[in-house]
Amino acid sequence: MGRTTTTVPGAGAAHDRPVGWRRFVYATNHKDIGTLYLLFALCASLVGTALSIFIRLELHEPGLQFFTNPQYYNVVVTAHGLVMIFFVLMPALIGGFGNWMVPLMIGAPDMAFPRLNNLSFWLLVASFTMFISSAFFGGAPGTTGAGTGWTLYPLLSTKGHPGPSVDFVILALHLAGASSILGAINFITTILNMRAPGMTMHKMPLYVWSILITATMLVLALPVLAGAVTMLLVDRNFGATFFDPQGGGDPLLFQHLFWFFGHPEVYIMILPAFGIISTVIATFSRKPIFGYLGMVYAMVSIGLIGFVVWAHHMYTVGLAADVQAYFVAASLVIAVPTGIKIFSWIATMWGGSIEFRTPMLWAIGFIFLFTVGGVTGVMLANAGVDRVLQDTYFVVAHFHYVLSLGAVFGIFAGWYYWFPKMTGYMLSETIGHVHFWVTFIGVNILFFPQHFLGLAGMPRRVADYPDAFEGWNYVSSIGAYVAVLGALIFFFGLAEAFYRKRHAPDNPWGEGATTLEWTLSSPPPFHQFEVLPRIK
Amino acid sequence: MAEAEPSRHEYQLVEPSPWPIRGGISALLLASGLLIWIYQLIWPAWIVFALGVLGVAGTMVGWWREVVREGEAHEHTPVVQLSLRYGMILFICSEVMFFVAWFWAYFNTALFPADGQQIIRDQVIGGQWPPQGIVTSNPWELPLLMTVILLSSAGTVTWAHHSLLKNNRRGLKIGLICTVLLGTAFTCVQAYEFLTAPFNYGGNVYGGIFFMATGFHGAHVIIGTIFLTVCLGRAFAGQFTPQEHLGLIFAAWYWHFVDVVWLFLFAFVYVWGT
Numbered sequence: 001m002g003r004t005t006t007t008v009p010g011a012g013a014a015h016d017r018p019v020g021w022r023r024f025v026y027a028t029n030h031k032d033i034g035t036l037y038l039l040f041a042l043c044a045s046l047v048g049t050a051l052s053i054f055i056r057l058e059l060h061e062p063g064l065q066f067f068t069n070p071q072y073y074n075v076v077v078t079a080h081g082l083v084m085i086f087f088v089l090m091p092a093l094i095g096g097f098g099n100w101m102v103p104l105m106i107g108a109p110d111m112a113f114p115r116l117n118n119l120s121f122w123l124l125v126a127s128f129t130m131f132i133s134s135a136f137f138g139g140a141p142g143t144t145g146a147g148t149g150w151t152l153y154p155l156l157s158t159k160g161h162p163g164p165s166v167d168f169v170i171l172a173l174h175l176a177g178a179s180s181i182l183g184a185i186n187f188i189t190t191i192l193n194m195r196a197p198g199m200t201m202h203k204m205p206l207y208v209w210s211i212l213i214t215a216t217m218l219v220l221a222l223p224v225l226a227g228a229v230t231m232l233l234v235d236r237n238f239g240a241t242f243f244d245p246q247g248g249g250d251p252l253l254f255q256h257l258f259w260f261f262g263h264p265e266v267y268i269m270i271l272p273a274f275g276i277i278s279t280v281i282a283t284f285s286r287k288p289i290f291g292y293l294g295m296v297y298a299m300v301s302i303g304l305i306g307f308v309v310w311a312h313h314m315y316t317v318g319l320a321a322d323v324q325a326y327f328v329a330a331s332l333v334i335a336v337p338t339g340i341k342i343f344s345w346i347a348t349m350w351g352g353s354i355e356f357r358t359p360m361l362w363a364i365g366f367i368f369l370f371t372v373g374g375v376t377g378v379m380l381a382n383a384g385v386d387r388v389l390q391d392t393y394f395v396v397a398h399f400h401y402v403l404s405l406g407a408v409f410g411i412f413a414g415w416y417y418w419f420p421k422m423t424g425y426m427l428s429e430t431i432g433h434v435h436f437w438v439t440f441i442g443v444n445i446l447f448f449p450q451h452f453l454g455l456a457g458m459p460r461r462v463a464d465y466p467d468a469f470e471g472w473n474y475v476s477s478i479g480a481y482v483a484v485l486g487a488l489i490f491f492f493g494l495a496e497a498f499y500r501k502r503h504a505p506d507n508p509w510g511e512g513a514t515t516l517e518w519t520l521s522s523p524p525p526f527h528q529f530e531v532l533p534r535i536k
Numbered sequence: 537m538a539e540a541e542p543s544r545h546e547y548q549l550v551e552p553s554p555w556p557i558r559g560g561i562s563a564l565l566l567a568s569g570l571l572i573w574i575y576q577l578i579w580p581a582w583i584v585f586a587l588g589v590l591g592v593a594g595t596m597v598g599w600w601r602e603v604v605r606e607g608e609a610h611e612h613t614p615v616v617q618l619s620l621r622y623g624m625i626l627f628i629c630s631e632v633m634f635f636v637a638w639f640w641a642y643f644n645t646a647l648f649p650a651d652g653q654q655i656i657r658d659q660v661i662g663g664q665w666p667p668q669g670i671v672t673s674n675p676w677e678l679p680l681l682m683t684v685i686l687l688s689s690a691g692t693v694t695w696a697h698h699s700l701l702k703n704n705r706r707g708l709k710i711g712l713i714c715t716v717l718l719g720t721a722f723t724c725v726q727a728y729e730f731l732t733a734p735f736n737y738g739g740n741v742y743g744g745i746f747f748m749a750t751g752f753h754g755a756h757v758i759i760g761t762i763f764l765t766v767c768l769g770r771a772f773a774g775q776f777t778p779q780e781h782l783g784l785i786f787a788a789w790y791w792h793f794v795d796v797v798w799l800f801l802f803a804f805v806y807v808w809g810t
Contacts, residue, residue, distance in 0.1 A: 018552045026552035112619040114550040115599070122560025130567055164575050171567040178563075181630050189622040193615065194547060223630050227637025234748065237574050239738025242641060245656040248667055248741035252654075253644045257637055318653050532545050 017526045027121075028114035029526065030099045035422070036121050037095030044087035044128065049487060051080035056446075056480035059473050064464050071140050073463035074147030079135065081150030082169070085269065086176045087128055089403070092411050093272035094180075095121065098187060098211045100422060104517035104524065105205045107196025107533045112189040120183040127175035130168050138163025149461060151258060154243035154251050158235045167236060170229045177222045184215035184222075191215075196516075198535030202296070205515045206289060209296050210275025213303040214268050220307070221264040228257035252317055259310035267306040270370075270402060271299060273410025274341060277363045280413045281345050283512035284360035285352030290344045298337035298344075305334050315386045324383040331381035335374065342371055357509070358432030362413035365440055366406060373401025376451065391461070394454025400447045412436075412490075419497070420504030424523045428500075431493035439486030445479030546613040548606070555599040562591025600766075604783070608775065617782055624786045628793050631756070635797050638749040639804070645741055646809055661741070666809060670742045671734040675806035678729045682722055683802050686757075689718035690795045693764070693788050703778050705771065712768040715791070719761035726754050749805065753797055760794045763787040 018026070027033050054076050058066050067073040099117065103110055111117050135145045139161045146165045148157040157166050191212045195204065204212075232254065234240040241247025243254050282289045289295055312331045315324055345367050354360070376398040380386050389395060412435075420426050449472035458469045465473065507518040520528055566588030573581045606612065612620065650663035662668030673679070696711025730747070737747045767787045770776060776784055 022552055025557050026554050028550040028552050109545050109547055110549055112547075113623060114548075115553045115556055118553070118556035119559050122557050123563055126560045126564035126567070129564055133568070164571055164577075167571050167574070171571065175563055175567060185623055185626040185630070188626055189619050193619050193622060219626055219630050220633050223633035224637045224640075227634055227641075231637075231641065231748070234744070240744035240748070241739060241741050242744055245654060246660065247739050247744070248645065248657055248660040249744070250644060250651075250654060250657060250741075253641055256644070257640060260640075527549065530544060 027118050030103050030111045033117050033121055034096050034100030037091045041088050041092035041096055044083055048080055048083040048088050051076050056477040058463055060477040062465055062467050062470050067463050070463035071143045071147045075145030077461055078146050078149055089269050089407050097414050101517060102208055102211055105208050105515050107516050107529050108194040109527060109529045111186050112194060113186045116182050116186055120179045123175050123179035127172045130172035134165045134168035137165045139165035154254050170233050173229050177226050180218050181222050184218035187211050187215040196533050196535050206278040206295055207275035210271045210299055213299050214271045217264045217268050217303050221261045224257055225261035228254055255314050259313045263310040264306045267302055269407050273407045276410045276414040277366050280359045280363040280417050281348050283509050284355045284357055285349045286512040287348055287352040290347035294340055295344055298340045301337040312381055315383045316390045328381060328383050335378050338374055358429055359413045359417035361436045362409045366409040369405035370402055373398055373406055389454055391459055392454035393450040393458045393460055396460050397447050397450035397454060405443055420508050421517055421522050424504050425497045426502040426504050427493055427497045435486055435489040435493055438489055439483055442479050442482030442486050446476050446483055449475045546615050548611050548616045555595055559595040562588055562595050565591055620782055642745050667742050672810045675810055678725060679802055679806040682725050685718050685722045686795050686798050689715045693791050697788055700776060700781055701778050709771050712764060716761055716764050719757055722757055753801060756794050760791045763790055
């Protein structure tokens with residue numbers, strides 16, 4: 001058997017560093033596990049992006065070009081959503097950056113449960129395997145794959161898909177859910193129990209707060225999804241009738257349960273990005289964040305209120321008017337703490353010494369574009385408006401602005417900010433700037449026209465459309481190809497950094513970078529903070 | 537200002553471990569095996585599922601045995617013990633939310649049996665709860681017995697814990713034996729109840745929700761009973777001190793959680809729902 005560890009001569013057991021494949025497969029080091037998650041998210045992003053290109057290629061012109069059976073278009077749309085949410089955004093923001101940076105930022109040597117951390121990662125790999133498998137099994141009669149939308153509503157997902165495909169998706173969600181719940185337990189325990197001496201909760205970096213709130217939401221929301229998809233499983237295979245009216249069931253029950261999870265889920269995706277943006281804006285304004293407590297409690301409010309607004313995804317199902325009125329009010333309320341954050345980021349930059357390094361471009365882009373997505377969200381929160389816009393491209397434009405132009409910009413901001421710390425190499429500023437601008441232009445050309453399509457009445461999840469929608473669809477598809485060019489530039493930049501090997505100092509960003517990871521070497525030692533830092 | 541002594545951390549760093557990947561592979565075998573079995577995709581259809589069950593069980597045994605060894609080797613410093621407490625509490629919170637989904641399903645129909653908008657469902661259920669044509673069992677027979685069994689078992693596990701706190705190891709063992717026996721008795725009574733229920737699992741929403749909610753609860757009773765049996769074995773092996781016995785505390789917490797879920801089931805499904 002090969003060696004598992006190598007010992008630094010003269011050092012104690014704590015300096016043993018694992019070598020070989022066991023270092024990563026049996027990993028118990030939060031930095032290695034974070035790397036695994038980031039590489040996983042990178043690979044999954046290739047799949048998710050390819051799926052989105054298939055969509056835009058089909059919608060480039062009216063008529064059915066590639067998907068002669070439109071059910072396969074539905075399968076691609078479903079896969080695009082599930083892959084991006086569960087295998088790209090969450091692994092990158094929470095599993096990747098969370099694992100890497102939370103222990104460093106609180107001055108801890110690792111996570112509270114290092115082995116459980118690794119289990120979370122391998123469960124995600126198992127989940128992705130189940131999900132990919134779903135494409136190869138029967139779905140709707142005569143086709144393969146699950147073409148239900150990522151929301152899996154019955155009865156399309158029960159009676160409408162008699163083959164095993166949807167069952168593979170259900171079990172993939174179980175595994176991903178378990179992965180995230182265990183990871184969330186790990187993060188909450190680590191953050192509550194392992195902060196360095198002197199680091200009170202109100203001295204924690206905002207990114208750590210964002211992960212704490214996100215993890216709490218995961219623990220509370222994901223089990224409800226598990227229950228909902230288990231009901232789907234037994235309806236499909238064991239004769240239960242949770243959602244079948246013929247047996248006394250209620251299809252709306254699934255929608256309630258799904259969105260009780262689903263709405264917190266979208267805040268789960270954006271809150272870590274908020275944390276990254278706060279970190280980057282403060283660093284490159286050389287000023288502490290404006291209104292730290294306001295930022296903290298804005299995130300707490302978003303997390304709490306996020307649990308009581310779910311039915312704004314269900315305005316067209318026939319809920320009572322009073323019920324809809326409540327959800328309108330509650331959904332509008334969430335705009336307030338979110339607005340506090342936007343204004344606080346701007347106030348942070350005001351009077352600061354701004355340096356437009358690549359991470360800062362992504363962060364400023366985020367503030368502008370997330371705000372656009374946020375205001376269309378406020379529009380959709382109104383049930384009367386949503387009566388017309390539900391299931392149109394206006395909704396698609398809204399959530400892609402907050403996700404593709406919000407969460408994804410947050411990921412790139414974090415990537416460019418922390419890459420030197422994680423790898424020890426500097427990325428090229430020039431390539432980074434080109435990547436940003438090409439992507440910025442591309443995704444705006446891609447998604448902005450979709451507002452017009454939605455207002456004009458183009459439905460979502462359709463493989464073909466009336467000729468009247470041709471113009472903006474053509475423009476939108478061009479934007480997609482430009483965005484892909486941006487992605488290629490990104491990968492080129494990665495390769496260039498590893499080729500050039502420009503060594504990164506402990507802190508490449510200057511006095512604005514005040515969190516603890518910048519006190520360590522780039523990359524950090526295998527075990528850090530064996531002596532705990534004291535925080536004043 | 538005098539500088540305090542720099543503190544070496546007392547957290548638990550763990551050597552690279554094969555259990556997570558074994559758990560991940562076992563979970564994949566379990567999940568895919570379930571579908572292979574349902575859809576009869578290979579022959580014998582159950583083989584992958586069985587491998588998955590063995591893998592998951594083996595991973596649990598191997599991993600938790602390692603944790604117990606680490607605890608006995610004093611790697612669980614006070615701060616690590618606190619982490620373990622947080623972890624167990626958060627895990628139980630996630631389980632509570634899982635049952636919230638099933639109770640939601642129950643109340644969704646039980647509170648609004650005559651919806652007005654869902655015409656087919658109203659016709660099938662008959663605008664009442666329990667639905668028309670469903671004969672429910674008497675809650676004051678078997679279900680009451682099950683309630684008494686579980687509440688007693690909560691008492692016996694508390695007795696076991698307090699005995700240990702007073703270093704009364706005989707009380708610890710007898711208390712745990714009683715709890716395990718009561719837990720097993722609950723499961724046997726529930727199995728009998730399931731087999732003799734006057735309604736089916738499939739084809740009707742009452743049966744579906746009843747068996748899934750009480751069934752998942754019953755599964756958690758079995759899990760809790762196994763957890764307590766492991767504690768019993770460790771008690772006989774001389775483990776657990778009056779000062780350090782987190783395994784027993786966690787088993788007791790889990791058992792109380794199971795008990796509380798039952799009380800909700802008894803009150804709302806059995807008594808109110810009849």
